[in-house]
Amino acid sequence: AQKVTQTQTSISVMEKTTVTMDCVYETRDSSYFLFWYKQTASGEIVFLIRQDSYKKENATEGHYSLNFQKPKSSIGLIITATQIEDSAVYFCAMRGLTGNTRKLIFGLGTTLQVQP
Amino acid sequence: DAGVTQTPRHEVAEKGQTIILKCEPVSGHNDLFWYRQTKIQGLELLSYFRSKSLMEDGGAFKDRFKAEMLNSSFSTLKIQPTEPKDSAVYLCASSLMGPYEQYFGPGTRLTVL
16 A cells, blocks of 8 residues: 655744755555645645656755655655745655556645744 | 635534535646545545546545536535534645646635534
């Protein structure tokens, strides 16, 4: 069965620093897709960035980047130059291609607090 | 393009009532998902449609939860009868067909008394 684990329940950092959020996953699929989403205080869930398992290059999007370590089944989210408005809950998710792996499996989330 | 819309944003129901939640996906998206979000269980899949066909119905949620796609641009989630343990946020999401990112609606916060 597929599983996504985020071990950090919450992180607090100072503004303008860099933070890394961890995520490990389990899957038997040879190809799969990894996503990070952000849920703001209002409840809105926003897509941030995606990594395709067959790509060796780490994905980047603005001040978000990923640290994809396939042998370790790990996909960390890196936020550089954090801002107050980055305070939110961050979810890691995985999706496969076939059968019941096509649904998105989410981790339980990491709460990020950015302090001024 | 408009994002995913959900109505109502808040719903309060008495135990045993029937409630219907509504969702309009992003225009052109073929995949539609219903999720339930609670603090303890996190985000759980309730139903998954591809081009209006039900692909997965979320196992444990089968008996009182029924999602339908009436057309490519409208879906409903019926809970019948409601129980207090159904109190949660219900989220609808859509995506292009394939392993693409999902776009989420604002959610419906359901409280069952």
